[in-house]
Amino acid sequence: MILTVTLNPSLDRTIEIAELTRGTVIRAGAARLDPGGKGVNVSRALLANDVPTCAVVPYGGDEGRRLVELLSDEGIDMIMVPVSGATRSNITLAEPDGTVTKINEPGTPLTPAELETLAAAVLDAAGAADWVVASGSLPPGVPTDIYARLCRRFAKAGIRTAVDTSGPALVAALAAGPALVKPNREELATAAGVPVTTLGDAIDAARKLRAMGARTVLASLGADGAVLVEGEAEERVWYGTAEVAEPRSTVGAGDAMLAGFLAAGARGRDALAEGLAWAAAAVAQPGSRMPRPHDIRRDTVRFPPPDPDLPLRSGG
Numbered sequence: 001m002i003l004t005v006t007l008n009p010s011l012d013r014t015i016e017i018a019e020l021t022r023g024t025v026i027r028a029g030a031a032r033l034d035p036g037g038k039g040v041n042v043s044r045a046l047l048a049n050d051v052p053t054c055a056v057v058p059y060g061g062d063e064g065r066r067l068v069e070l071l072s073d074e075g076i077d078m079i080m081v082p083v084s085g086a087t088r089s090n091i092t093l094a095e096p097d098g099t100v101t102k103i104n105e106p107g108t109p110l111t112p113a114e115l116e117t118l119a120a121a122v123l124d125a126a127g128a129a130d131w132v133v134a135s136g137s138l139p140p141g142v143p144t145d146i147y148a149r150l151c152r153r154f155a156k157a158g159i160r161t162a163v164d165t166s167g168p169a170l171v172a173a174l175a176a177g178p179a180l181v182k183p184n185r186e187e188l189a190t191a192a193g194v195p196v197t198t199l200g201d202a203i204d205a206a207r208k209l210r211a212m213g214a215r216t217v218l219a220s221l222g223a224d225g226a227v228l229v230e231g232e233a234e235e236r237v238w239y240g241t242a243e244v245a246e247p248r249s250t251v252g253a254g255d256a257m258l259a260g261f262l263a264a265g266a267r268g269r270d271a272l273a274e275g276l277a278w279a280a281a282a283v284a285q286p287g288s289r290m291p292r293p294h295d296i297r298r299d300t301v302r303f304p305p306p307d308p309d310l311p312l313r314s315g316g
């Protein structure tokens with residue numbers, strides 16, 4: 001079972017527009033509402049592919065009630081912890097060429113007592129987990145080292161932790177020696193403290209995150225694919241891509257990648273291939289709809305030689 005923890009979940013509204021032009025009235029096309037937050041999406045992707053999972057999620061206000069309804073409709077096994085603040089709403093504007101503009105609210109603060117209840121729920125459920133996925137930003141006021149603390153606690157119990165977050169929370173988590181981190185290009189550059197403009201930069205930055213404490217780094221690079229740097233005695237580096245014929249929305253692509261990678265054993269070229277295939281299939285879905293088995297095309301995955309000078313196009 002893979003347990004996910006999302007301290008800052010969201011209601012994700014994706015609105016399709018012809019073109020984003022500032023300062024004008026934009027008439028929207030299709031719109032959809034998805035349950036959101038990084039760990040929530042990892043659980044949604046796993047469930048859609050029959051991999052056992054459970055999601056720990058705080059919820060509050062009308063938005064929180066809607067989030068619970070949407071997750072119940074999808075049939076997610078969840079531990080919902082009521083909190084006093086209202087769950088945030090995040091908005092994505094999706095253009096036909098696949099460009100997305102995201103507006104993520106900060107979320108409402110969790111009180112120390114609420115955080116305590118959430119941590120207790122996670123520790124209680126983690127006993128049955130092969131992996132704990134701690135994902136997403138932290139709501140205001142939550143200590144930056146919360147993922148680091150969870151990670152240390154689980155390591156003692158022999159449970160592996162995967163962390164997908166940004167900024168100081170990622171840097172703090174690295175020091176706790178997580179089994180896996182999944183930064184995108186921007187998160188990778190910020191945590192490593194170096195610009196990442198080429199594939200070689202990305203590989204070097206991933207190595208730096210390992211030197212900072214992560215055992216395995218799965219760095220997603222948007223349309224340029226992903227790099228996996230792993231290995232104990234001997235380092236192994238894998239680089240792969242997966243073509244998407246008609247990108248619809250990249251929201252949740254990184255979450256689908258992490259889910260596919262974990263579902264396939266979280267190690268080596270085959271797990272990277274699975275992550276790439278799930279991510280590509282997610283990009284072809286509207287909003288943050290997670291791919292089902294029939295959406296996933298493993299024949300689109302390629303492993304080109306990793307040219308260190310390859311300029312990266314996107315991925316932040």
Ligand SMILES: Nc1ncnc2c1ncn2[C@@H]1O[C@H](COP(=O)(O)OP(=O)(O)O)[C@@H](O)[C@H]1O
Pocket residue numbers: 098183184185219220221222223224225226242243244247250251252253254255257276279280283315316
């Ligand atoms: N435009 C795209 N075309 C093809 N694949 C994409 C595209 N955008 C994202 N992906 C796939 O989704 C993965 C995750 O996307 P990325 O933007 O790096 O992460 P995140 O969603 O966490 O910000 C990428 O590594 C890639 O495999």
Ligand SMILES: O=P(O)(O)OC[C@H]1O[C@](O)(COP(=O)(O)O)[C@@H](O)[C@@H]1O
Pocket residue numbers: 008010012035036037038039041090104135136137138166250251252253254255256288
């Ligand atoms: O916690 P953050 O960093 O604000 O991100 C939350 C957002 O990320 C998502 O989980 C999507 O994540 P990815 O596109 O990185 O895979 C959305 O569902 C949610 O709105």
